[in-house]
Amino acid sequence: MNNTDSLIIVGAQWGDEGKGKVIDYLAAGADVVARFQGGDNAGHTVVYGANIFKLHHIPSGILYPGCISLLGSGMVVNPLVLLEELAELEKRGITTANLKISEKAHLIMAYHQVYDRGNEELLGDNKIGTTGRGIGPAYADKALRRGLRAIDLADIDVFRERLAQVLPVQNRLLEYAYGHEGYDLEQLVEMYRPAAEKLAPMVVDTSRLLTDKLAGGKKVLFEGAQGALLDIDHGTYPFVTSSSTVAAAAGTGSGLGPQCATRVLGVMKAYTTRVGEGPFPTEEKGEAGVLLRDQGAEYGTTTGRPRRCGWFDAVIARYAARINGLTGLAITKLDVLSGLETLNLAVAYECGGYKTPHFPSSMTDLQQCNPVYETLPGWDEDISRARAMAELPEAARQYLEALEETIGVAIELVSVGPDRTQTIVRPRTFLSHWCGD
Numbered sequence: 001m002n003n004t005d006s007l008i009i010v011g012a013q014w015g016d017e018g019k020g021k022v023i024d025y026l027a028a029g030a031d032v033v034a035r036f037q038g039g040d041n042a043g044h045t046v047v048y049g050a051n052i053f054k055l056h057h058i059p060s061g062i063l064y065p066g067c068i069s070l071l072g073s074g075m076v077v078n079p080l081v082l083l084e085e086l087a088e089l090e091k092r093g094i095t096t097a098n099l100k101i102s103e104k105a106h107l108i109m110a111y112h113q114v115y116d117r118g119n120e121e122l123l124g125d126n127k128i129g130t131t132g133r134g135i136g137p138a139y140a141d142k143a144l145r146r147g148l149r150a151i152d153l154a155d156i157d158v159f160r161e162r163l164a165q166v167l168p169v170q171n172r173l174l175e176y177a178y179g180h181e182g183y184d185l186e187q188l189v190e191m192y193r194p195a196a197e198k199l200a201p202m203v204v205d206t207s208r209l210l211t212d213k214l215a216g217g218k219k220v221l222f223e224g225a226q227g228a229l230l231d232i233d234h235g236t237y238p239f240v241t242s243s244s245t246v247a248a249a250a251g252t253g254s255g256l257g258p259q260c261a262t263r264v265l266g267v268m269k270a271y272t273t274r275v276g277e278g279p280f281p282t283e284e285k286g287e288a289g290v291l292l293r294d295q296g297a298e299y300g301t302t303t304g305r306p307r308r309c310g311w312f313d314a315v316i317a318r319y320a321a322r323i324n325g326l327t328g329l330a331i332t333k334l335d336v337l338s339g340l341e342t343l344n345l346a347v348a349y350e351c352g353g354y355k356t357p358h359f360p361s362s363m364t365d366l367q368q369c370n371p372v373y374e375t376l377p378g379w380d381e382d383i384s385r386a387r388a389m390a391e392l393p394e395a396a397r398q399y400l401e402a403l404e405e406t407i408g409v410a411i412e413l414v415s416v417g418p419d420r421t422q423t424i425v426r427p428r429t430f431l432s433h434w435c436g437d
Contacts, residue, residue, distance in 0.1 A: 004262060006220040007434065008250045009330075011227030012266035012320035014236075014274040016300070016307060018332030019267045020044025021415055023223050024060040025423050029434050031218035032068045033061030034210060035225065036253030037243040039076040039108055039138065040085075041131040042225035043300060047418040057082050058089070058099065059223045065095055068213075070206050073104035074243060074253020076138040079153060079195035081108075086198065101199060102206040102255065103151035110191070111170045111183060112137040118178040128239055129276025139242040141166075154203040156196050160189050207255025214260070219434070222250040222261060228320035236363060239278025247324040263430050266326040266409070268317060270334045270399075273307040275300050279366040282310035282346045296336040311344040313371065314406040319359035321409050328430060330413040331403065334396060335422075340378040343399060346371035347406050376402055384417040387424060392416075 007026070011017045024046040027033050040056040046063060047053075053063065057077060061067040071077060086096050112134030119136075120127045130136060141147040146169065152162045164185055171182030214220060224245055229235045231245040243249070247264045251257050271292055274280045283289065289309045292298065298307035320326070337343060348357045349369035360366050379395040386392050389400075392414075404411050412429040416422045425431050 005217075005434070006214065006222070006261040006263070007430075008222040008224070008247045008261045008264045010224035010245065010247050010264065010266055010324055012268045012324065012326065012329075013227045013272055013313075013316060014229045014280075015042075015225075015227035016273050016275060016298075017227060017267040017269050018415060019224070020046050020055065020060055021332065021418060021420070022265075022267050022330045022413065023221065024048075024063060025413075025420055026221060026431070026434060027059075027061040027064055027067055029219060029436060030061060030064075030067055030221040032070060032210065032213050032220045033059040033223055034070040034072055034206070034220060034254045035059045035075060035223045036072040036250045037074040037245060038225035038241065039133065039135045040078050040081045041133050041135045041241065044225075045418070046420075048420040053089075053092075056085055058085055061221065061223075062089065062096065062099065063094060065098070068098045068100060068209075070209070070254070071099070071101045071105055072206060072254040073102040074249060075102070075105045076108050076135060076142070076243075077101065077105050077150060078108035078133065079192055079199060081133075083195045083198055099202050100204050100206055100209060101150050101202045103149065103154075103203055104255070105150045106138055106142045107148045107150065107153060108134045108138040109148065110188065111174060112141070114174060114178060114180055118180075127277060129278070136242040150199070150203045153192065153196050154200040156189065156193060159192065159196060160185070163188060210254055210256055210260075214256075220261070222254060224250070228266075228324055229316055231323075234323050236278050236366065239276060239363070247326075263327045264325050265328050265330055265412070265431070266320055266324055267330045267332060268312075268320075269296075269332050270312060270337055271296075272310045272313045272316075273298055275305055275307050279363060279369075280308055280310060281315075281349060281366065281369050282313045282344075282371045283308050284310045291340075292336060295339075296333055311346055311371070311373065312403065313346045314403070315346060315349055315357065315359050315371075317403075317407045318357070321407055326409050328412040329404075329407065329409050330415070331400065331411055332415040334400070334414055335382075335384050335416045337378065337396075337399070338383055339380055343376045343378050344371075344373040345376060345399075345402055345406065347374050348372040374402070384422055386416050389414070389424060389426060392424075
């Protein structure tokens, strides 16, 4: 297996770091883009010129006709939503012929969305803040060994048979726990038949496909969704997603071993955002937070919910670097900070009377933590036209240097706007090699 030219890209905050733009930019040099976890709760926005694409299941590589886009075995796929997503791309002239779906990817069913919304209602003030799209219940059914997989959907008769096995249990749970009348078997089969017909040719053994591509020296980009702090094991539990979002999941979620890639790029905003509930030490609830939200257009791609905004948190950045084994950083939305007189950078926490540079595991402890800030000068210049580090204002370069120093990982890419072209790649880095420089 030739993995030296392959790359894992993960979010290194609470998601929404701008991975879609970074993946789209780097997909130009990839032969395969493989998504390895999550479902349509993820939202990647890609902008080039007047074109804006909002992707949910489908990797950003779909916009390059010569690139294979792959939905891995670690994903949960809503066939009805995927059908709509494909139709929208095809309507806009984007070919979807190179989309492949793992036989082992699990399906999000209509009843999973009922569970998701019902659970949030039952939790009340203690709700997690999910998207309500059935992600968690689909992963729960996977663990309970009553899930349906893409290989089942590829044959409508097998789909009916598998659904008949699990639907009595699902209907009983829906009735007793949520007061829902449940679903009729044949109605569900007919609901999913169009998706089965469209998606069946795309369902393949993606593990073998990836192995063959890597053996042939092809470049594979492994795409993560959400962010490290939303990881089911290592995130701010219970305010997390339902899958493993860290780099180690790339192999498991795509059907390969842990040696599938040697490089891991962590994507971080130049500030911090979060959607949903849970502690957020650097959150700014006043004027600065509103300014970041407005200038950064911080609204969820999938839900449209306003994101909570705050200053860059180097404590979570160092934690994300450790649990992902980051070899490089991509810093996005640096342009959003233009016009701010000063910038705050959280280098440690003060928790219960003591100062720590480390991220706590206890959410009770985290809720009591206050950020310890270093203040740096801001800049007024419009940096959206910069295409090299030397073209950035001195204060912007100083800010990036401070991030590198406090995180301990080199910055290889900087985004200075939403468009593909508004990107700086540092020379003599792995990413410059990837891009052919």
